[in-house]
Amino acid sequence: MRINSEVQKPDDATLVLRRVLKATPERAFTAWTSPEHIQQWMRPEPGMVVPLVHMDLRVGGKFRIQMKNPDGEYFTAVGEFREVEAPQRLVYTWDWEKDGSGTEFGEVEGNTSLITVEFFERGEQTELVMTHTRFATVESRDNHAQGWTSALENFAKFLGE
Amino acid sequence: MVEYNSKVLDRTFGALADPTRRRILAQLARGEECVTRLARPHAMSLAAVSKHLIVLEKAGLVKRQREGRVHTLALEAQPMQEAQAWLDRYRKFWEANLDQFENYLEKLQEKEKKHEDK
Numbered sequence: 001m002r003i004n005s006e007v008q009k010p011d012d013a014t015l016v017l018r019r020v021l022k023a024t025p026e027r028a029f030t031a032w033t034s035p036e037h038i039q040q041w042m043r044p045e046p047g048m049v050v051p052l053v054h055m056d057l058r059v060g061g062k063f064r065i066q067m068k069n070p071d072g073e074y075f076t077a078v079g080e081f082r083e084v085e086a087p088q089r090l091v092y093t094w095d096w097e098k099d100g101s102g103t104e105f106g107e108v109e110g111n112t113s114l115i116t117v118e119f120f121e122r123g124e125q126t127e128l129v130m131t132h133t134r135f136a137t138v139e140s141r142d143n144h145a146q147g148w149t150s151a152l153e154n155f156a157k158f159l160g161e
Numbered sequence: 162m163v164e165y166n167s168k169v170l171d172r173t174f175g176a177l178a179d180p181t182r183r184r185i186l187a188q189l190a191r192g193e194e195c196v197t198r199l200a201r202p203h204a205m206s207l208a209a210v211s212k213h214l215i216v217l218e219k220a221g222l223v224k225r226q227r228e229g230r231v232h233t234l235a236l237e238a239q240p241m242q243e244a245q246a247w248l249d250r251y252r253k254f255w256e257a258n259l260d261q262f263e264n265y266l267e268k269l270q271e272k273e274k275k276h277e278d279k
Contacts, residue, residue: 015248019259023266031266041265044257111170113251128259132251134174 015132025119025126029087032117033057038065045069052103059084063092064105076100078108079115090117094132169221170247173240176220181205182213186222189236196232 021028031037035053042050047070054064059081067075076097083091094115095108116131176182185199200210214234217223221240226233 015251015255017252017255017259019263021263021266022270027269028266031262031269037265041261042258043261044254128262130255130259132255134170134247 017128017130017132019128019130020122021126021128022124023126024124025087025121028119028126028128029090032119033086033090042067044075048075054105057081057084062105066100074100076106078105079112082114087119089119091115169240169243172220173222173244176216176222177244179213179216182217185210185213185217186236189223189234193233193235196234199234 023031031041033055035055038053038055039050042048042053042065044067049068050065051068052064052066054062056062061081061084062078063081064076064078067077069075074097076099078095078097079093081090081092083089092115093112095110095112097106097108099106114133116133118129120127120129177186184202188194188199188202196207196210196214199214200207214223214225218225222237224235224237226235
């Protein structure tokens with residue numbers, strides 16, 4: 001675990017990840033949203049490749065990120081942009097395709113969640129704050145998110161004992 | 162990706178999205194309680210507590226046992242574990258990706274510096 005990263009902020013939202021990046025917000029935003037950059041960094045597991053990235057970076061625009069592991073299994077994430085405010089803020093839905101091996105948008109699992117990514121200038125660095133929630137709209141998330149991260153944490157501890 | 166039971170998650174997160182219900186669960190986490198004792202610290206009527214308990218029961222977070230007129234309540238672990246697993250899946254996914262993203266940005270920066278030096 002790196003020192004400059006932090007996961008889950010109790011009493012805030014669902015799942016919050018923070019990361020200080022050695023880059024300007026502009027550079028970070030571009031790297032986060034450009035297909036050619038995404039293909040370079042998106043790698044949830046070692047050996048994964050990103051064969052295809054589709055990005056229509058505007059409100060209502062859709063994206064599709066196709067990932068493939070060394071066993072040839074596809075993991076294809078899709079979603080729609082809800083807010084696009086370069087270089088500070090991005091809000092988009094997130095879902096997985098059932099199959100994911102095609103080159104076009106396919107049928108999704110339907111467990112749609114919502115991601116908010118914010119880039120804050122911190123001197124010469126940028127703090128990335130990412131919030132991933134269960135809820136399908138920003139309003140719903142804000143209504144529901146307060147406090148339950150800590151509730152879950154407490155219960156996880158309780159259940160683990 | 163692993164499939165999660167969407168309806169179970171909806172009910173779990175929905176049930177947790179209320180401060181009174183979280184307090185009730187916190188109370189139950191310390192041990193079994195009967196309904197009248199649960200109502201007391203929340204300064205609520207029994208009817209109001211019952212409404213929250215029904216939500217918690219439907220979400221499978223609370224189990225009710227009846228002995229005559231006394232209803233005893235206990236916390237149920239399973240749905241909470243599923244909710245935790247849902248969170249964990251994304252935590253791992255994004256942590257790994259943020260590591261990659263950070264490394265990539267640093268490489269980009271180095272490349273550009275070299276370019277400027279030339």
